[in-house]
Amino acid sequence: MVDLVATDEQQQIANSVAEYLRAELPLDRLTKKGKANSDTDHAKWKAMAELGWFGLGLPEEQGGIGYSEVEEAFLYREMGRLLVTPSAIAASLGARVAAGAGNGELAAAIISGEVRPAITIATSVGEVGPRVSGRYQLFDGAEADLALFLSADGAALVERRALNDLKVSRSGDDALSLELADLNGAPTVAYVGADAGIRRNGLLLAAAMLAGMCEATRDMASAYAKIREQFGQPIGKFQAVKHKCADMAIRADAVNALVAFASITVRDRRADADFQVAAAKLLGAQYALLNAKENIQVHGAIGFTTDLPAHLFLKRAHVLDHFGGAVRRQQMDLLAQPAA
């Protein structure tokens, strides 16, 4: 029967993830040392793997935990709230690519955290097939063993050491390192075609993270609006601020409901799954960017500093927007879909 409320079990998963992340990967890990980086995330990589996160949505016969894309979306929403490295997405997708390509050993190694993949974003027209060509940005890949490549044609894993002449560049997201790769027929360790639906899974996970970021920025802004006083009253009492916070709440609710809906359509392999996922990814990115910007605005000058993680939500939203195709691309893809 139609039901968009989390089951007790799903709620428990979300709660336990949230509890773990708040304790082990609090947001201040990204502001404490003066320089944001994802070291802490990688220090906890094995621990996250042992909690089963990277195999959560994979069937047991593929070495996964046997939950579905629905529970996985809850997991990634919570990760989004705490700005966990997008390498997690690379792991969940990489395990699927390896399993889909018949390399169960590699899938198991990714799920257990032994082997660590990172995401890439194409900057040229390339080719993702049994071999990979083109120019790519590799995010947070310094400690990675594999790089994940996605395109409309399929998904592939390439060993980091096969990425010749990696060039370090300055990342638009302070918390993530950036290297540039120029590949010309690099060999893959696993490749699956478009029908495996890896890109769709990736868009959904990114959308779920963006949904969590919409919530986190909403909460951060309204918490601050309650305590920051000017003109003798909390700034949240002024409608100019209150209404900004209300808009952030509307956007967070819209994206969250859509991500939940889309995750069910993916799990159930419904005909409108591509439609719903493209919609979720495009709204997720638009709204996370807006919420991040307004969160900085509500905080005023402190929001512009690196003392607070507010800027990191904006920057991460841009990374996730470009992952799997940015808003304009999602708009084209969504318009090409039949009506849902």
Place this chain on the structure above:
Amino acid sequence: MNLDFTAEQDVFRAEVRDWLHDNVPKEKRPIIGDETLVYDKAWQKKQYDAGWAGISWPVEYGGRGLSLIQQLIWFEEYAKAQAPYLGNFFVALSHAGPTVIARGTERQKAYHLPRILKGESPWCQGFSEPNSGSDLASLSTRAYVDGEHLVVNGSKIWTSFAQHADYQELLVRTDPDAGSKHSGITWVIGDMHLPGVDVRPISCMDGASHFCQVFYDNVRIPLENVVGDLNAGWSVAMTTLGFERGTAALAEQIAMAREIERLIELSKTRLGPDGVRPAIKDDLIAARLATLRAECAALKAMSYASISRAQRDFVPGAEGTLIATYNSEMLQRVYRMGADLMGDEMLDLDASEDRWTYEYYRSTLQTIAGGTSEIRRNIIGERLLGLPRDR
């Protein structure tokens, strides 16, 4: 979490679809004038005769008593069948009737409920006043008790359907000396045909008269028409807000999704801004259409989520306000898109039978009626986010 319907629900859906297919009026609902009343009465009567009147009303009061999911199915099919807007019966079915059910006397119920369901008596809402809009509780239309009557003097405004209504849910100030502005208000059933009631239609920007101003000059309303207690009217008015728990809004949202698909089709045939290619080849137009599709998908998901929570008897929070705000502002973007796709011809109201410009003008009311966007954002900020009140 699930999006499936049970076999039983599928059977119900088929029954609804078949009935609507055979019975939805073939001719479009007229937009203005007394023809709307004739049309709306006939459609309501037809639903009543077939047992489909008051689908969310309890069975003991003549309603159909559908479960929330059945209501969801009804409204989805209602929208898909392009069944007409309730028009003159909107207030009676979605607010006045449910209020009488919740707080009325047995006599009030026995008299009014069948008349609503059978399509005999349309109602209007007498809440807003010239000096009391968003600040409704400041209302000052005065009523004093004189023997067995309330004697009403004052004026109500922005009253939709007042020119056709037989009855009115009327809020009056019965105790001007009560401690707070929320106390001292009474909810009373006003007969629109009583001596001293003067209804004057107000001309509106879309060319159709949507509402009226109503004047009361020593109008004598029997005390037995008071619903709830004297001076307890505010709580009566609040009783049935959100009565349908978001199921009725779903029909509007599905209708909006259909409008967006029509716009996408329209953009393939209308000439774009370059005067050469179809409009959809224009990047900005394509981007707007795609975003509307995505937003409408989100709106449906929000409604499904809200109905799911209601099913589990969760106490409704401000989520209905979130949805209403998103919905109303999206509707404005949809019709603005339609007007834009008409290009220069948007200036010619007769250029298209689809009346995009008219709908665009009309949609500006969306963020005012039933709570302005600004008041809604206050509610979201204060009740949902816990920000401090400023009033």
